[in-house]
Amino acid sequence: MLWQRLEDVYGSPEVIENALLKKVEDFPKISVRDNHKLRELGDILMEVEAARIDGYLPGLSYLNTSRGVSPIVQKLPHNLQEKWITVGSRYKEQHRVPYPPFSVFVNFICEQARTRNDPSFASITGSWCGAKTEKTLPLQRSLGLTWNMQSDTFTFRVSKEQKPFTRRGILSTVNGLYDPLGYVSPVTIQGKALVRELSTEQAEWDDPLPALKEEQWRQWTDSLCELEQLQIDRPYVPLSLRSARHRELCVFSDASTMAISAVAYLKVMDMEGNGHIGFVMGKSKLAPHPPHTIPRLELCAAVLATEMADLITDEFDMNIDKVTFYTDSRIVLGYIYNTSRRFYVYVTNRVARIRKSTSPEQWHFVSTEHNPADHGTRSVPAAVLKDTNWLQGPAFLSRDPSSQPKTFELMHPDTDVDIRPQQVTAFTTNASENELGSHRLERFSSWKTLSRAIAKLILKVRSCMESPNSKTDAQTQAKLVILRNAQHDAFPEEIKCLSRGDVIPKASPLRKLSPIVDSDGLLRVGGRIPLADIPWEEKHPIIVPKKHHIATLLVRHYHEQVAHQGRHLTEGAVRSAGLWLIGGKRLVSNIIHKCVICNKLRGRMEEQKMSNLPAERLNPGPPFTNVGVDVFGPWTISTRRTRGGIVENKRWAVLFTCLVSRAVHIEVVESMSSSSFVNALRRFTAVRGPVRLFRSDQGTNFVGACKELKMNSEDPELTSYLQDQGSTWTFNPPHSSHMGGVWERMIGVARRILDALLLKTKPLHLTHEVLVTLMSEVMAIMNARPLVPVSSDPDMPTVLTPAMLLTQKMDPVSPPPGEHDLKDLYSKQWKQVQALADAFWKRWRQEYLTSLQPRRKWHVDKPNLSKGDVVLLKDAQVKRNEWPVGVVVNAIPSKDSKVRKVDIKVVKQGTQKVYSRPVSEVILLVKGE
16 A cells, blocks of 8 residues: 555656655754654655565665665664664574664664654653562673662672783773763772873883882772772652653863863752752863963863753753753853953853853852862762762752852953953044155055045045035046145156246256146146147146156056057057156056066067087097987888788887087887887997987986986996996986987988988888988988088088098098108008097087087076076967966076076966976066065
């Protein structure tokens, strides 16, 4: 029947499943006293069970597991959660299943809902009273707490085991006493205090502690045995709580330099007006460190009492008619009742927490001798605890309310350090004849902001006037006031002369403009066009001084109005607005030059004077001692023929350039991987000999090869080997091809020669062997190129080429020094080689080295970028508007103290990255301080 009703309401099984799961998921948490909500949950679970069984819905099968039931259990009150754990555990043991079926849980909820909503059970006592039987009831134990079901009392069981006097031992002893409701808090607080005191010793967990405190510790541990004689009634009061006429929760708080404490009692009035007091809960906590004043500690105790009352009222399954708080600190009561004075943060936050849950009328004063919470703030021996009022409560609670203290005198602590002193604020106004003053206007960076601020001031003045004049718009009047103030600052003598009718001095910049003063007291251009048929404001524009801050704000404003266009449009917008800037062209140009938006849109990349050539390019040495490396390609080659056609692969070439002789060496590689490049490097060094210095860009294959060969490694053994070989590898910054122009230029030459050679070879005939042969021919042609311009003089010697040094075959050459026979000259091969090399280097110094003197570009020193500069980082892969903005975090100077490389921090999508770039790849936006 239930399943049929669900089908009629929801329709398809999938809709039923989703709707029921949604209802269970959205069901709120049930409080202890909300029995109607428990019945609603039971009805929903019955529908879910009917759908699971009768509807054959596979999506509900997970409800038979702990994962499916646990979210529903969390919605139950705490006491029902504990009861379900007991019922479920018993079912698992009896039926030997991993978890009770969902039907068992549904029956449990429905049974609890039916019992709690049955009116016939409303008169049952809230406290259990065991019936007297001849059979002795068993003892129930939980950790260190024992429930004597025969007498219905709680007793404590204390371990007799003597723990060692170490940090681990004392902590185990103190935590071994299970007291969740704080029955014996006045006893255990001394142990906690000793733990804190002894834990300050710099000792390990199992090291013996100093013997000075051991005797005090042993006395306290020996006194714990007296707790076994203590019997605490389990019921709060001997009568039924539900049949009581009045239920009141009374909470006491107190504090000392050692601890803060709170204790709560339930006061129940029966129908005859008799009062019964029952202990509910107590708690003691060590005073916070560092030490606080007693008023602050008392305030912390009041907060603890408030939190304890909230906890008890939430867990009680019956209504409490009234909650009353007691403290023996009049200062704290003054804090709570205060409505006029201000406190410092510490007191303010805690008073706010108290008043969030309570009202001042709930707080009362109690003397220290009648305050049971006082026992929780100081040590009480276990044998004496039952003789105090900690468990019974103060005597005045059981009397008639009229005899209880109701009023107290609130202290007025004018000298309290936690109360802010009352301050009297006085304003002093100095009248100024110079209107606004330039120093005030310089605080503004925008014309709109400045004019709005002055307009608000004008409106305020108008509102205070008896007959406000509102004929002029406040914004317009603000503009006139600001400009008049700027003119009085810049041209005081000219204004005085015009007001007296005198002639303006010759040195004044206004003399050419024939200035006049209008009705508003503003200087305007008199000019030569008063008869022109144009608006009066354009014939006589307002004069604006160039060096005043207002001129800068106006130019920025109209520069933004014309969408950051150039000087002509910006200056035209200023003139159209009826303003005449003295020396406006230079001012507008300076502001546009400093404009961040204009620099982002049209700014030039930074430059620096071309640096001096490094030593490895200027000093003679064996060929390929200092080498520049780069890779170019690819080319498609035919590797083999198959039935399906020709298999094609790609090849690249590595070009090694001697930095001194400009000779080149080319090696073909099969891929752009580090391993292929390492093999090419090995072939190169096998043919040309060891290399002292490699220079390259930061290509992935170069970086990988450097790591593969462990160049510049910090390993001592490898470092020693590299020092012996004298080999290092230097990388140029990324995107700085101009720093490696000496070898980057060779790639263009090699491509042009190779393109001409490839015209003679058909694409299908280009194999690896053919490509290697072509590269060798390219290498020979490049090494035969002249290093200096070729002279047309027939008496000049042979053209200077790198091949003269590599092949030793270029004639004629100078004879070796000294007198030698002809046949002896040619029989001594080393003398021939030496003669050829000396001839090459002599001409290299005379003809080639001197040609490197002039700088082809970048002739002027530029300001260095510095740490903190805001720059725009060039990114060739995106549009200029999307280039990232970064901050210079490191400026790397060269040997001449000029910065040509910088490290830039950029934030992209919340991630910080640092890029190394040459200054030619950045645009300066804002100069750092």
